[in-house]
Amino acid sequence: MADWDAVGLSGFDALVYRQVLRDPGVPVDRHAEVLEVPTATIEATIDRLVAAGLVRSESEAAPAPVDPRSGLGMLVRERRTALDGVASMADQLAREFTAGQLRAEPSRLIEIAVGRDAIEARIDDMLRGATEQAVGTDTPPYVADGSSQVSGAELALLDRGVRFRAIYASEVLDHPGWVTRLSSMADRGEQSRVLPQVPVKLLIVDGSTAMLPLAGDTPTTTQPRAVIVTDSVLTSALQVLFDQLWRQATPLHLAAAETxxxxxxxxxxxxxxxxxxxxxxxxxxxxxxxxxxxxxxxxxxxxxxxxxxxxxxxxxx
Structure with missing residues (x-):
């Protein structure tokens, strides 16, 4: 069964609409007789179907349906446009929510992720939430085996058209699998550069949320740790650091070559x-x-x- 609520129709609206489709041009009272409901109820429903563009406006007495591929198609497009607007508003509301939470509880500015799984999950969340751009630096060692694999969040970010710039330590290119990974990312639109040395791993999303590792907490630390900083002077400083490194780095040309x-x-x-x-x-x-x-x-x-x-x-x- 179709989910008629998705296009603003009730179950009864859909029932009447399908009856009109089966018997176009039949008087309203005949539809009322077939459906065993009062004529006034059918008339009110026909008015709603006319307003929705599913029944011709000049045919209320003997309703004639519009081709569903046109009428329902228009409703679907209108709902999709409305949902896109809601999604855009959700991003703005989320930013306002975050700002309000930070004002109420400044400790939320800093978050510590402990362990490989927690770090990877937080990176995934940050990338999936990016709306404008993501930037990052990368250098060994890695917290996970198979780190040369492209994550679903990275692919989704590039597929959404979000700008992604990355700076890699030249040592990265000597690790098996990484050139293939970077070539794949370049083909999808990542802009990448390389430096002989990269001072720190770093991820910044939309210039507002940054993640970087915490190293050397204690001599016995076995779990990797990372700090996530949101909307602060430190976030802005880290963005400045990235921009300076970007200007110094050499562009990588790893997309599919002609020869x-x-x-x-x-x-x-x-x-x-x-x-x-x-x-x-x-x-x-x-x-x-x-x-x-x-x-x-x-x-x-x-x-x-x-x-x-x-x-x-x-x-x-």
């Missing part, structure tokens, strides 16, 4: 070690060295650095 030479050039420019590049390409180190030599020759370069410069001049990257 094997362009792919190799992008991997070299990322700062990856030869062993990691060979592993990612599925070739031996010796084959990789031959490909690099061939690439330098084709660019009339005597070094990798010069090859990168010449490739840039030729518009390869």
């Amino acid at each position: 094997p030479d362009t792919q190799l050039l992008n991997l070299l420019a990322s700062g990856m070690k030869d062993e990691a590049i060979a592993r990612h390409l599925g070739i031996s180190p010796r084959t990789l060295r031959r490909r690099i030599t061939h690439l330098q020759d084709s660019l009339n370069a005597t070094s990798r650095f010069q090859a990168g410069l010449n490739a840039g001049l030729r518009g390869w990257q």
